[in-house]
Amino acid sequence: MRGMTQHLTxxxxVAWYRxxxxxxxxxxxxxxxxxADWLGKAENNRIELDRLSVIRALAHALDVSIGDLLGEPTLLEWSKDSGRRTLPALREALMDYRQLAPLIGTPDAGEPPTLAALRSDVGEVWDAYQDSRYGFAARQLPSLLSDALLAARSSSGDEREEANGLLAMTYQGAALVLGKLGENELAWIxxxxxxxxxxxxxxxxxIGSLFRSVTHCLxxxxxxxxxxxxxxxxxxxxxxxxxxxxxAYLSIYGTLFLTGAMAAARAEDRATAREFLQEAETAASRLGADANHMWTAFGPTNVAIHRVxxxxxxxxxxxxxxLGPQVDTRALPVERRVRHGLEVARALSAWNRTDDALAAxxxxxxxxxxxxxxHYMSRDLVLGWVRGTRGRPSRPIADLAERLRVV
Structure with a gap:
């Protein structure tokens, strides 16, 4: 059904499902x-539906998912990074019964990788995620999942514990990439x-890192x-x-509260959001500086990003x-910098500073x-600008809308 609404704000x-x-x-x-006046304005793009708490309420009333109203998922374009086997290959890997039930059949995977090679491959996927290279990560993950499962089943003692840790981080990498691409059900798996x-x-x-991943899925x-x-x-x-x-422990702990702050904010629970942000800030102060332990990008700057x-x-x-324009994100991974940039663009657009929002x-x-x-936020912003323009939109907006495949 989403394919019928992919070019809608x-x-x-909301109007279509209503x-x-x-x-x-x-x-x-x-x-x-x-x-009814508010809803009419929202359906006609005179009010931006940019708060997930409001979108959730509408989705609940319409008996659809949030993803249905946000237009997720979107097609992962082929590229040199992705090749021509993208999300379907990752879906097949996650749904391969032989991976789940080795007693009734195991895939012919050959020799298990060394833990050193597996650590390197897991790190490569996580680095790609933080660089926002989702096509590359999606291409690597199916074979990496197979390797990590084989290593976990073939190892023993301390090596088996480490192999299971690497398997967990592989699954988490898959969950994060799938979440970014709007494949929320697969991300949950x-x-x-x-x-x-x-x-x-x-x-x-x-374990703490995976708690964060499950929180993202929720x-x-x-x-x-x-x-x-x-x-x-x-x-x-x-x-x-x-x-x-x-x-690393402090970073995982602090990042968990950043995720929790977003959950509380979307639930419109100001007190808990404030409490969680303060707990994260305390952890960041103990850490002392921005860092990227366990690919968390945790530190004072990430706390500031989440406040915005x-x-x-x-x-x-x-x-x-x-607050937003004051946060210097240049030392953080690309994924964090871009996510903050979109947040600033949303705030600028809400105040009708479209040119500044477009620049962001x-x-x-x-x-x-x-x-x-x-990202739903960029797609909806651009589509809203196109719909809200009398006559033809400006060339930069029209070109961006075409690149984002929203028109």
């Missing part, structure tokens, strides 16, 4: 505690299996309150190790606009075209 998709459900504007508006492997590793840092599914509760429970599990934590994002989710546009999106696109193309 979020507001236009008609399919046979609901009037008065009825749907009442179900989400709004007025990968995160669930990753957490199981992490527990077999006995490594609390890796966020994508619109289960914001559950995600926030998971963060509280996971923090309780990790707290005993905070006496003399390694930098949380403000945006809570509807505090002026706060996001005041174009800058982000230069850094990471794949990430910008697949």
């Amino acid at each position: 979020t507001g236009e998709r 008609h399919r459900r046979g609901l009037s504007q008065d009825v749907l508006a009442g179900l989400v505690g709004r007025t 990968a995160a669930d299996r990753g957490l199981a492997a992490a527990q077999l590793s006995g490594n609390k840092v890796i 966020l994508s599914a619109g289960r914001f309150e559950t995600a926030a509760q998971l963060v509280k429970d996971a923090a309780g599990y990790l707290e005993p190790g905070l006496g003399e934590p390694t930098p 994002a949380a403000a945006g989710e809570l509807g505090d546009v002026q706060v996001a606009l005041d 999106v174009l800058e982000a696109e230069q850094l990471a075209p794949e990430q910008v193309r697949h």
